[in-house]
Amino acid sequence: MCMNSFLQAENLKFSYINNIEEPPVRTEVLHGVSLDVKKGEFVALLGHNGSGKSTLAKCFNAINIADEGKVYACGFDASLEENLFPIRQRVGMVFQNPDNQIVATIVEEDVAFALENMGVEPAEIRRRVDEALKTVGMYEYRGHAPHKLSGGQKQRVAIAGILAMKPQVVLLDEPTAMLDPSGRAEVMKTIKMLKEEMCVTIVLITHYMEEAAQADRIVVIDNGSIVMDDVPKRIFSQVEKMKSIGLDVPQVTELCYLLRQQGVDLPEDIITEDECVEALSKLLLKK
């Protein structure tokens, strides 16, 4: 196995089984997915609802066990029962609704939850909880009740709860979907900091193309298969292909695309506002 790949899926197949109906109905959600995520990489996972992206993420921390194919997380085979806790310690997961993932009634108690489960010494728990809360900038709120925090703050507490485990990979399943714009910015800033300062490998599932554009690499999933896998610039330059899958591109990319169709001479790989401003001002100065 390649030492550099942190998360690895080989020809992964996964089905949900509906036991309520008789006979049970099997729905295959992932049809043979192969994906390598390298250490320290920031990967955005895109796909419309029901495409299988959350299912794939849950295969990486042994919540879902593959029916066929192999999944390795940080060198552990996810199909083995004894690897369950080693994997979950190393591969943390943050969910969409901040309210539904906070267990305790006090911020610091919640951050300590995973460490308590792992049986860490109390003094070490204290140290790691403080460290994790400082990392996400929520240390001053350690004694607060979670329900009195804003959405962005709650989500940062949830991230701190994962960070306290000292994971090597953090999977984020639409962490900003229920937040307001300022909360979204807070969470994105935290995610970028994790990647840059703590060298945590990030897998971000999102519907916001502006967030995906900040990743090192984008993987697009459609109907349980990977259809695109490349750097953001090259993914978003294929505006028509993205639209055919039912996905958007960042607003500036769309703007440039429409302008290009009207005959304006603009490059194809614009994905940030700054790039767009620069390209447009260059064009205007020429005239």
Added chain:
Amino acid sequence: MLKDITIGQFFPGKSIVHRLDSRIKIILTIVFIFMLFMADSFYGLGVGIIYVLGAFLLSKIPFKMMLKSLKPLVPILIFTGILNIFFITAGDPVFEWRFITVTDMGLRTAAYNMIRIIGLIIGSSLLTYTTSPIALTDAIERLLSPLKKIKVPVHELAMMMTIALRFIPTLIEETDKIMSAQKARGADLETGSLLQRAKALVPILIPLFVSSFRRAEDLALAMECRCYHGGEGRTRLKQLKTAPRDYVALVITAGFVFLTVFADKLA
């Protein structure tokens, strides 16, 4: 209306009562309740009330909060009072009118029971006011841990309590939202007979239930992702430790118990 619920409300503070070990506080509260029911004279009850008021003063909780906790109890107090006054016929009659007889014993029992209920509420609300829910469930888990030997799922019960307490504010918020949503669609929650109003609650309770189940599923998943696997091998961030002040509190309480029992003999 939903904002008035004070059950399990906690007022953070640094007073001596706040700093007592939560296990000791639970034991003291139970002892205090026994004290109230052991007392069979005004002196004894007086000692009990002095004890709880003293603890209240030490906790530096605003006096207003004590009255607030008593307010919902007023109907029960009146009901107990009336029941005791009119239905105890033993003792010397002090007032008679047709079939109604009020005896000195009835009056006395009514007063005793009312004082007992008031003491009970003050004592137990003092416990929740000064102890964080987490510390409280933690203490219950520790106090009940001997029951693990006879296969009582003590850890699971404590975890359920923690989660229940955690979700009270979330569910209250959700209920408010659903109520507004249903009102916006023309639901009438405030008028009509009792039966009609009870029926009007159905469209609020069903979405609340459905969303609670969804939340439960999400939370279970999030807990699993954080390596939750029951109480086995679990450590705690905050260790419960008894300090000298806890023993002092126990000794003082023992003194009060003694005073309650022998109050009328001493007086």
